[in-house]
Amino acid sequence: MSKLIPIQIINKYKDVNLFDRLEDFESIDLANNTNIKKILIIKWGGMGDLVMASGVMEDIAYSFPHRIIDLNTRPQWQPLFEDDKRFNKVWGSNNKSLGTFIHLCKWLKFVISQKYDLIIDLQTNDRTRIYLSLLKFFQKKSMQIIGNHAVFPYTIKPRSSVKIHNPLQMMQRTINTIGIEARTFRPIINIGNAIKNSSLRILKNNNLTAKSYCIFICGSNPRGHLKRWGIKNYTELSVLVENKYKIPVVLIGGTEDEEECLAISKGNKNIVNLCNKTSLTELIEIFNQASFIVANDTGPAHLASSTLTPMIVITGPTDPKKVKPLGGQILAIQPEITCKNCYKKECSHHSCMIGLSPNEVINTIKEVL
Secondary structure (H helix, E strand, C coil), X not given: CXXXXXXXXXXXXXXXXXXXXXXXXXXXXXXXXXXXXXXXXXXXXXXHHHHHHHHHHHHHHHHCXXXXXXXXXXXXXXXXXXXXXXXXXXXXXXXXXXXXXXXXXXXXXXXXXXXXXXXXXXCCCHHHHHHHHHHHHHCCCCXXXXXXXXXXXCCECCCCCCCCCCHHHHHHHHHHHCCCCCCCCCCCCCCCHHXXXXXXXXXXXXXXXXXXXXXXXXXXXXXXXHHCCCHHHHHHHHHHHHHHHCCCEEXXXXXXXXXXXXXXXXXXXXXXXXXXXXXXXXXXXXXXXXXXXXXXXXXXXXXXXXXXXXXXXXCCCCCHHHHCCCCCCEEEEEECCCCXXXXXXXXXXXXXXXXXXXXXXXXXXXXCC
């Protein structure tokens, strides 16, 4: 590994200024169009993208009461919406088939059969545009299609051509375009009492009570391993947290994070390791009950932002202005070095993450409490 680039300044980021002027973007008012009876929302991205979009989905549901709203997403995220009364149906296809000719044919056949009046494409990538272009060709029923960019095949386009980088702002402009006011500026994930009770049993079995523990989300998607702060740093931070706040640390993660969480827990025997021992939906109440959270830039951090629990998110190779989970109680931190926001998959020094000391992080936690 090359020599670390020294860090002198730690930048801190809270929520960006969001749109509050509907008239700047409205192109057509569909919210009051009684011919819109059945709506499809498309969001195929990762968990963080989907959770961030859930607040926009809340505004859609609010503006189209008594309409049928379906959600097309990836199957692994469907459990997040099992108890969600905003949606009539949440459906998706196996990830391995996504983008194949067979998947395309099945998707077209199903969407045509549902006779949607309005499709809101919150994904808006090349794949969804191809799917929707073919849908327009084969679909005989008249329908409106809106996406995040003013390009084909969308039938309604924003009046504004201002370039937007923040994903929430982009989706808010999309719904503003059809007369929906952006009211919700944080994720909304609804879980039922059965899931909450299951989460509370997990806490009780580990001798954890409300606001008497903190959480570390120390993993990431394996393809984004440079977003990890590292075993050594999280282990040292766990000791600092215990000494300063007198509460235990709980580790959260998925299958791909087990090795890292195990190594961290071996470095501090007081840690409670719940990595890969909960469902996604159980995590929500576990996050909600925590005193505070420290996380990498990863999907579960966005899931945690659906609660009001204070959180520090450590970023380096990714731009906090784009990836910061939503919420005024959340602070993203990033070392000021010349190669920040590189989005690289490999790095010879990884200074932006491993060069950030646990002492600097522990001193920042008080700013969100």
